[in-house]
Amino acid sequence: MSVPLLRNAILLSVTARIVSFSNRTIRKMSQTRFSSKIQIPTSNHKKNPGDESCNGGSAANIRVFVRKKRAKKSLEISPKEEVKAEEPRQQQLCSLPDIEDFAYGKKCGYSYSTQAPENWEKVLERIRRMRSSEDAPVDSMGCEKAGNSLPPKERRFAVLVSSLLSSQTKDHVTHGAIQRLLQNGLLNPDALDNTEEATIKNLIYPVGFYTRKASNLKKIAKICQLKYDGDIPSTLEDLLQLPGIGPKMAHLVMNVGWEIVLGICVDTHVHRICNRLAWVSRPGTKQKTSSPEETRESLQLWLPKEEWVAINPLLVGFGQTICTPLRPHCGTCTVSNFCPSAFKEISSPSSTPKKPRSN
DNA sequence: GTCCGGCACA
């Protein structure tokens, strides 16, 4: 399989996590729609690969943006801000390591280990095999094709909304909420902006944290209208300025919405499993990373970029079925002999992996 | 660290 094709296939699997395509649809689409070359907006395309002076995708930069975002409590849009947002992107964006550039961390002055852990390829392969039955909730992606049938701009907005609603919410619940928004003509920034928060809240119920999400949706719709001409932000830093969008969701939206891979989407499963496998560590130490962001930063230093997108659905499903947060099923796990944490946490009395909840 | 909020599971 050629590299672009492989990339498309990988991209598809993560797309599925968000917009919940059926597996059959994915297989079908990988032969059709995505067989063409991925289009990358020129404004976002990466700059000089060797330029380490600016690192748009680094955790350090993301933390700066998150800090800025938090400092900016109430998000008011003014023409002044709009001008500010137009700062040269060249200064904000920059390249991430090439696949072969494992020494990237050193180049950036980080003290993370850039050494790939022993046997990582074997471990990934075995996890892939364990996951081949596709019995994890992440694989049973309802049927949400709504976003997919929309024009690009609306599809991107649907991806953003899906991401926001999906956190800590079962896939079918997210799907239901998206469907209701769609049926009511609210899956676009203009309509959402002109809708009562209470209405949005009722429509998205019972997704997790629906009150806050309804409020965030309305704010996001307004921002998209005023600053992005009804589209979604096209850079990581702009996405991070949206209320309710943190590093994890921002990377997911970049990957799925814009089809640009700037970083690994690290959620709680990826964070937990990478630490259990000792694949990541705090800078200059062998201690576990303390946050998903730290995990992302550490993982990106050695994991080949080809794996950046695929790693999320792979480990999420693995984390849902076998390497569960509580009582991991080390007895049935085929990588336990490579895992320094195996059998060190209280295991479930039965060795049969149970069907966990979605997401 | 706590809170958000429904829900699955021990």
Next chain:
DNA sequence: TGTGCGGGAC
């Protein structure tokens, strides 16, 4: 019935 799930804001 209590608890943990999980990303983001504070």
